[in-house]
């Protein structure tokens with residue numbers, strides 16, 4: 001089956017057309033700066049052929065029109081007509097307590113998705129715009145929504161309930177949900193395959209470290225705890241997000257700086273984390289380069305990032321009752337040997353011993369293990385593939401519902 005996977009953000013659409021039989025992409029691309037000046041569309045076919053267009057792209061509907069035109073273009077495309085797309089899989093960030101699994105999208109689902117806007121005002125509206133645009137252009141093609149929260153939906157209540165009046169959970173669904181579920185799901189299954197293991201027996205800690213970052217404790221194949229919470233702001237330090245924070249800090253900043261709630265949200269989501277501490281960049285490569293050149297604030301940002309991740313690994317080892325494997329994924333997890341080294345340094349007493357030579361070789365999309373021979377805990381580096389999970393789920397649900 002050929003599945004178009006769509007990840008729709010506020011001003012961008014990332015997409016891949018995936019052949020679920022071969023599990024490879026036929027074409028993938030990005031429409032950037034939708035509704036802003038300098039919009040662009042970049043597409044790459046699996047044979048390396050690229051298109052690069054720039055011009056005005058007004059909204060998500062127009063963006064998708066260009067995406068589809070690129071996919072069926074006689075010179076640059078990969079399918080002859082739009083009938084070549086068998087189904088569409090949408091990455092949806094927040095399913096609330098309604099969606100514990102992927103769903104076939106229909107009117108009822110659209111209504112519930114709209115109700116969930118309240119839970120994720122930053123993420124759900126652009127996701128919904130992507131679904132609406134796809135339904136407009138491909139009205140007869142089945143569509144499936146795959147939720148970032150679903151993999152965490154089996155978390156025990158003591159892991160997801162906040163220490164605030166219980167009535168607020170009942171009244172407004174305020175609890176921890178967790179995100180990046182598709183990535184944690186993919187790398188845990190891939191770890192199982194690489195080790196010929198059994199998910200029922202494996203206790204895993206998966207670290208997804210990209211621009212957004214989260215860590216998940218996985219038992220019986222599912223998340224029993226994760227660092228992101230009600231929103232993707234909680235937990236680890238990220239490129240531009242603060243991660244864990246005493247709410248008293250937000251109150252004090254509001255009082256001292258006279259910020260509005262919307263402004264404090266922007267500060268914590270967009271101007272904090274690596275860029276907030278370093279004053280330099282949200283990009284880990286630039287932080288590392290500056291640190292190696294002696295920039296002290298970049299070094300501090302790096303150290304806060306690594307230290308907090310180390311603390312979470314300790315906490316999740318305790319939550320799991322010991323870990324069999326730690327998995328690193330996402331742009332930083334897959335590539336930054338310095339982060340892996342700093343995070344795993346001095347955890348030998350927990351049976352976690354890094355092989356430095358192997359660690360140094362594991363970059364640029366390589367997959368494998370970097371633990372020393374006498375390490376009790378395996379350390380895996382696994383490039384994530386959220387799009388493949390979405391495509392496979394979309395195929396499964398489409399076939400089941402339409403058969």
Ligand code: ADP
Pocket residue numbers: 209210211212239282283284285286288330331332335336337363
């Ligand atoms: P997103 O969360 O947007 O999908 P990615 O998973 O691509 O992001 O991760 C982006 C992060 O990965 C950036 O901070 C980038 O600097 C970092 N990164 C990519 N390559 C390297 C590298 N070689 N060394 C250190 N960090 C890297």
